[in-house]
Amino acid sequence: MTEIPDYPDPRAHRLREERRILRNLNRIIASSLISEVFEGISGELKKLIDFDRMSITVLTEQKDQFELVALAKDYGLTKFAPQRYPVKEGTVLKRIIDTGRPVFIKETEKSRFLPQAHSGLLKAGIQSGLSCPLKYKGEVIGAINFGSRKANNFSRKHLRLLRRITNQLAVAVENSRLFNKIREEQERYKKLFDYAKEAIFILEAQGGYIIEANHQAVNDLGYSQRELLGASLLELCSSLERATLIQVLQEVLEKETSHTFDSSFLRKDGTFIVFEMTLSVVEYGGKKAIQGIARDVTEKRKREQEKEVIGNISKIIASSLDIRSVYKAISIELNRILDFDRMDIALPDESGEKIELFALAKDYDFTVLREGGYLPREFTAIGVVLDTHKPIIVRDTEEGRFLEDDKLFAEGIRSYLDFPLEYKGYTIGALNFGSKKVNNFSEKQFDLLEQISNHLAVAIENTKLFNKIKEEGAKYERLFENASNPIFILDPSTGQILNINHQAELTFGYAMEELLEMNILKLSLKEEQASMINLIQEALQSGSSKTARSKLTRKDGTCCTVEIHVSESEYGGKRVIQLVMQDITEQEHLEQIRRDLTSMIVHDLKNPLGTLIGTLEVFLEERAGPVNGMQQQLLKTALNSSVNLLNMITDLLDIHKMEEGNLRVEREFVAFPQLIEAAVEQVKFFQQAKAITLKREGTENLPMIFVDPEKITRVLVNLLNNAVKYTPERGQVCITTSVNSAELIVRVQDSGPGIPSEYLDKIFDKFVQFEPRQAGRAASTGLGLAFCKLVIKAHKGKIWAESTPNQGSSFIFTLPFVSQ
Incomplete structure (x- = not known):
């Protein structure tokens, strides 16, 4: 059997190679920062993907810019500069951000993306490209980009491989960014630390x-x-x-x-x-x-300590008015912030030629310049401070510039500082510090000493004032006790009597112990208690003294009339009411007799005087027979004098009625020029007799005025009579009227000798005459101006006088307008 050769499977071999390369990539990515491993990555990927250019772009957190953090290429045309670029619409990166998917560019020239974005690639010969998103936790943070000189060089088969490395590459990019951020923070911390x-x-x-x-x-x-x-x-x-x-x-x-x-x-x-x-x-x-x-915080704590010391000194000063008794406590506080061995206060004596060492604190025994001793003002540093109002620093007493230097040097004091004590712009003394060290003081201490010296100067002046007040208090007590008028001190809230003088005991017949257990209202008649309460309240509310008459009862049951002056005062450190009384019982009795007598005389004179005037008018009208020219002139003089006398009697009666509140003011709307003419007609005889010019100014177009015509005419007559009386022959009298939005203003001006300034407020009082009677000038009763004042006051107007010696006088009154 023939054996079949074992040829390797190409597909399996390729997969094994991919896995090996991927392991290398993962190891490279995990080993260091992205910028340092990029060459290793590109080298490994080159074994799997055919490319000529590779880059990584990283987005900013806002995704509106990107940075080219790494670039690998095998040609020399493209330049790489580490900077940020905007993310533009129509670009590959924008598509990746929007879709989260990879983008293929098959042919650069035919790409549908922005042509200018690819112009650089085309110049470098890049014909196709592939960009894959780098995702971290589902978010696109950048892209890995490949370029090739070949058209249509990339396909979807490359995505399988790239998906396996982009996730780890995204983690590497994020770690790199985090590392850079940490490094920047460390560098920033180092800079913050160092600087x-x-x-x-x-x-x-x-x-x-x-x-x-x-x-x-x-x-x-x-x-x-x-x-x-x-x-x-x-x-x-x-x-x-x-x-x-x-x-x-x-x-x-x-x-x-x-x-x-x-x-x-x-x-x-x-x-x-x-x-x-x-x-x-x-x-x-x-x-x-x-x-x-x-x-x-050295300076801050120093200022806080200085502030604390100044506050403590203020409390010490406020605790006592005896400056010597608190002086040692002040020096202990000052020693916390100032280095000194001797401190004293120097004050000029009353003559100003000598200087007293008023108070002294030191940490050594022997001294020539002791408390209570005196120095001459001349040739001393303290004298210079008092004269120039400026501080002096002596840096070494061995030099012996001033009179006291030798004495201080003998005590071991080698340097000193004398600082002026200022009070309301005046130098009242000097605060002086001495040290056993040479050059121990400097100008830097002036600000602190100015604050301390101000407190100390106030304390010294308060001490002087306190001593003066004690003297004045003793004087007041003597005046209070020996006063000829009864004086009561009351609790302002209850009216309880707190103190009285000896005359109060004599006037009301009570012993002091009895009065101190009483309320002031117990001395008042029942019907006048409300008036007494109102009087006290008015004085408290206004802060000024008030005066009124009241009837009070004595211990024996009799009544006395007193004029009470009520004012706010201080007694035992508390707010009180002081009543100073004047017993006017006898005076009131005499006034009542005078009023009764005046009333009787006036009434007894008025009727026969009316008959006399009527008789003179019959003769002047020639109803009793013809009269010659001289007789007529004499009759006119007699008639005018009689009319003037009747006017005086009428004024006196009307003044009496006004004071009693019984005179009626019958007002009506009238034209004021008519009243002026009526008054001028009544003084015409005397005016012509002295050849005086009488001018009227501002009488045209005056509004109607709501007044009692008869009484206002008499006011004008009185003022014109006075003006004519005091104006020399052939002189001038002027009556001027003017208006403002609220009132009519009338001025009667003469060209007489004028009125002394001290009489300008008094001449409106009854029976006041500011000069002795002169020959050839009609006598004055001193009633006319008093009448004028009461009438104008009844019309809610004002009246006053103005005068310059030897330049005449002006009498001015106002009458308020009332709507018709």
Whole structure:
């Protein structure tokens, strides 16, 4: 039997070869990064697929750009630059993103994809191509692309092979991207670590030894990088705070939590820096370590301490008005933020020629410049501070520039700083610091000392003011007790009597103990209690004093009339009401007698005076027979004088009625120019007798005014009479009217001698005359202006006077408009 030769099965051989190549591919892909194994991949695939070009494109996370991360080719025309390109519509990659399927290009020239996308391939002779998607967790992340110089070189048989490697290739691409991202993050962290504004330390978990420190740590501590590495952070920490740092390190390691705290660390130059440090557990080189992030808060903590000290000093100062009693406490607080061995306050004496060492604090025994001692102002540093209002630093007392330098040098004080104490723009003294060190003070301390000196200056002035107030208080107590008027101090909320003076006891007949148990209303008549309450409330609400009359009862049951001045005051540090009373019982009795007498005289004069005026008018009208020219002139003079006298009597009666509230004001709408003309007619005789010019201005187009025409005419007559009376012969009187939106304004101006300024407010009071009677000038009763004031007030208007000596006077009044 002939044996059939054992020829190998070509198909089985090809499959075995594919499996071997695939195993190699998987090993290559898993062994390193995609960019480093791409040549191995392309070499193995070349054994299975005929291609001339192979590349891998990777999409960005947004899938709007791609990067050519690897390229293999066997020709030299195509250039590869690692950069990103946009994903455009109509391209092979866009189709793969949209469909997730491979794309065949049988003939590049006839491809339906963008021609410009293939122009480079055509130049390289690429006639056909195959692109397969790289998918990771179902998402297209890129593509593997093949090109051939042969047309129609790729078919679906290649997809079976490529599907078996694209999944692992996608994982390799994603791992490569992740690795690059981690590497970028590490580089970014390294940059952040090295150039962070905060100092960063990496410490060994045991012992706190520094294994890494950034540039800021080197700058803050002043050591070199080599000096810091291997040093223990515990050794750099202040000995007073080392135990706390050890405890924090242990807590952070055990609980693996972060901890923030403040601690002082020694710089290379011997000074200390205050770090606000946050410690936390990190992994470093595969081992557990501690990371410390430290921020320099030296200046911040210094400012906070200064702020605390200033606050404490304010509280100390507020606790007492005796500056000497709190001075030592102030110096202890200041020693927390200032290095000094001696501190004193210097104040000028009353003459200003000497300087008193007002208060002193020091840490040594012997001193020539002791508390209560004096220095001359001249040739001393303190004197210069007082004169220039500027601080002085003496850096070495051995130089002996000022008078006190030798004395301080003998005590061991080598440098000092004198700072002005300013109060409301004045230098009231100096705050002085001394040190046993040369050049211990600098201008950097001025801002702090300015704040302290302001508080201290206020305290000193408050002390002076307190002493002055004590003196004034004692003086007030003497005045209060010895005053000739009764004085009551009341609780403003209840009216309870808190204190009285001796005159209150004498006036009301009660002992002090009895009055202090009473309410002020118990002294008031029942019908006047409401008025008393209102008076006190008005004084409290307005903050100003109020005056009123009231009837009060004495212990014996009799009544007395008092004028009460009510004002707000302070008593025992509390708000109170003070009543100062004036007993006007006798005065009121006399006033009532005068009113009755005046009323009787006026009524008794008015009737015969009316008869006299009527008789004179009969003679002037020649009803009793003819009269010659001289007789007529004499009769006119008698008639005018009689009318003036009647007007005075009428004014007096009307003033009395107005004060009693019994005079009626009968208003009607009238044309104001008519009232002016009526008044001018009444003063015409006296005006013409002195050849005085009487001008009227602004009387045209005036609106109707709602007034009592008879009383306003009398006001005008009184003002014109006064103007004519005080204007010299051939002088001028002017009556001017004007209006604004709310009122009519009337001004009567004369060209007389004027009124002294001290009388401008008084001339509207009854019976006031500001100059003695002069020969040739009519006597004045002092009633006319009082009448004018009451009438204008009844019309809710205002009246006042203006005057310049030797330039005349003006009387102005206003009348408000009322709608018809």
